[in-house]
Amino acid sequence: RIKASGLKLQLCTNETQATRQDFVRKLRAMGFEVSVAEVTAPAPAACHLLRERGLRPHLLVHHDLVPEFAEIDKTNPNCVVLGDAAENFTYANLNEAFRLLIGMEKPVLISLGKGRYYKETDGLKLDVGAYMKALEYACDVQAEVVGKPAKSFFESALAELGVPPEQAVMIGDDIVSDVGGAQQCGMRALQVRTGKYR
Amino acid sequence: RIKASGLKLQLCTNETQATRQDFVRKLRAMGFEVSVAEVTAPAPAACHLLRERGLRPHLLVHHDLVPEFAEIDKTNPNCVVLGDAAENFTYANLNEAFRLLIGMEKPVLISLGKGRYYKETDGLKLDVGAYMKALEYACDVQAEVVGKPAKSFFESALAELGVPPEQAVMIGDDIVSDVGGAQQCGMRALQVRTGKYR
Numbered sequence: 001r002i003k004a005s006g007l008k009l010q011l012c013t014n015e016t017q018a019t020r021q022d023f024v025r026k027l028r029a030m031g032f033e034v035s036v037a038e039v040t041a042p043a044p045a046a047c048h049l050l051r052e053r054g055l056r057p058h059l060l061v062h063h064d065l066v067p068e069f070a071e072i073d074k075t076n077p078n079c080v081v082l083g084d085a086a087e088n089f090t091y092a093n094l095n096e097a098f099r100l101l102i103g104m105e106k107p108v109l110i111s112l113g114k115g116r117y118y119k120e121t122d123g124l125k126l127d128v129g130a131y132m133k134a135l136e137y138a139c140d141v142q143a144e145v146v147g148k149p150a151k152s153f154f155e156s157a158l159a160e161l162g163v164p165p166e167q168a169v170m171i172g173d174d175i176v177s178d179v180g181g182a183q184q185c186g187m188r189a190l191q192v193r194t195g196k197y198r
Numbered sequence: 199r200i201k202a203s204g205l206k207l208q209l210c211t212n213e214t215q216a217t218r219q220d221f222v223r224k225l226r227a228m229g230f231e232v233s234v235a236e237v238t239a240p241a242p243a244a245c246h247l248l249r250e251r252g253l254r255p256h257l258l259v260h261h262d263l264v265p266e267f268a269e270i271d272k273t274n275p276n277c278v279v280l281g282d283a284a285e286n287f288t289y290a291n292l293n294e295a296f297r298l299l300i301g302m303e304k305p306v307l308i309s310l311g312k313g314r315y316y317k318e319t320d321g322l323k324l325d326v327g328a329y330m331k332a333l334e335y336a337c338d339v340q341a342e343v344v345g346k347p348a349k350s351f352f353e354s355a356l357a358e359l360g361v362p363p364e365q366a367v368m369i370g371d372d373i374v375s376d377v378g379g380a381q382q383c384g385m386r387a388l389q390v391r392t393g394k395y396r
Contacts, residue, residue, distance in 0.1 A: 089289045098315065098324050116336045117296065126296050130332035137331040138314045138324050 010157045012040045014113040014147040014177060016083035016128065017062040040157040042112035042147030043068035046081055049146060055108060057081040060097045062088060079108035082135065084128040101139045109135055113147035115177055119195060149181025208355045210238045212311040212345040212375060214281035214326065215260040238355040240310035240345030241266035244279055247344060253306060255279040258295045260286060277306035280333065282326040299337045307333055311345035313375055317393055347379025
């Protein structure tokens with residue numbers, strides 16, 4: 001419907017459990033005609049940042065997200081990239097990421113979002129933000145968030161659309177990541193009462 | 199040596215991976231003649247608080263600590279008690295504790311300490327404080343800490359000794375839990391450069 005109206009559309013997702021390719025495939029299966037270029041997601045944003053700063057990440061992310069980092073040098077890591085790792089959030093994996101960070105002269109923690117929780121068919125789940133806070137506290141470090149609600153994230157979506165913030169509307173179900181982030185960027189925002197809305 | 203000198207001794211431990219009985223057994227095996235009454239630990243402090251406020255806990259603690267809560271009603275929980283659960287800090291268990299908390303009208307999170315990390319023979323491990331921060335963030339709640347560095351914890355140790363704070367010295371390796379907590383209570387404190395000291 002939005003497409004038919006002639007309005008431009010850019011999907012801003014904090015999805016970090018799958019590549020953009022997988023994400024688009026899922027949406028297409030649901031009948032939404034979207035392309036990878038129409039998706040702004042945290043992992044590519046992180047790759048951009050890693051390249052820019054010569055960082056080699058240790059990844060604590062979902063198995064299915066790993067391909068997004070295929071081109072990135074991951075030897076001898078000098079930072080940790082944290083995503084919604086879900087089942088990969090084991091005691092052992094969290095300790096491993098922690099030990100790497102605390103062992104760095106200046107720990108660098110990059111987080112693909114800071115959501116508190118999300119909803120799945122079998123109930124609410126802790127989101128990446130909770131684990132980010134755990135590592136921030138343990139290592140006395142402040143994470144750099146590259147997904148929503150980071151301003152740079154919305155700006156790159158706007159750049160993709162080629163429109164100024166005041167001509168764009170953000171629609172989402174998360175009051176902090178979606179609505180707050182967009183507003184801080186000068187956009188208007190609508191909160192929908194679906195998904196995690198309580 | 200301290201005992202032979204006639205000085206009074208009270209062990210203030212944030213050990214939440216074992217009962218006081220186990221803790222004392224371990225120390226005795228090392229040649230330290232201590233009794234259960236000479237140990238101030240978070241789990242009994244938590245039990246005291248739970249009884250006082252009619253709280254029924256869901257426990258996310260180490261297997262070996264569970265006996266300390268044997269007398270406590272744990273049916274239909276209206277709070278979560280968090281200890282250093284170690285291997286019990288699984289993705290599933292953290293989500294379970296989170297769901298219980300977020301489902302409460304007024305979430306009550308009681309944490310048996312707020313240490314950032316500790317050292318074991320196989321390396322540094324995330325301590326209970328990191329997981330406390332994760333749940334605090336996800337549920338937008340402030341945990342009540344019953345172990346070190348809580349003032350009430352040191353006060354109960356002083357009461358056990360029957361001495362005022364200015365006549366007591368706290369000795370420990372943690373700058374926040376041991377030294378900071380004791381100083382806030384009016385005691386002097388010594389930091390030893392063993393254990394987790396870096």
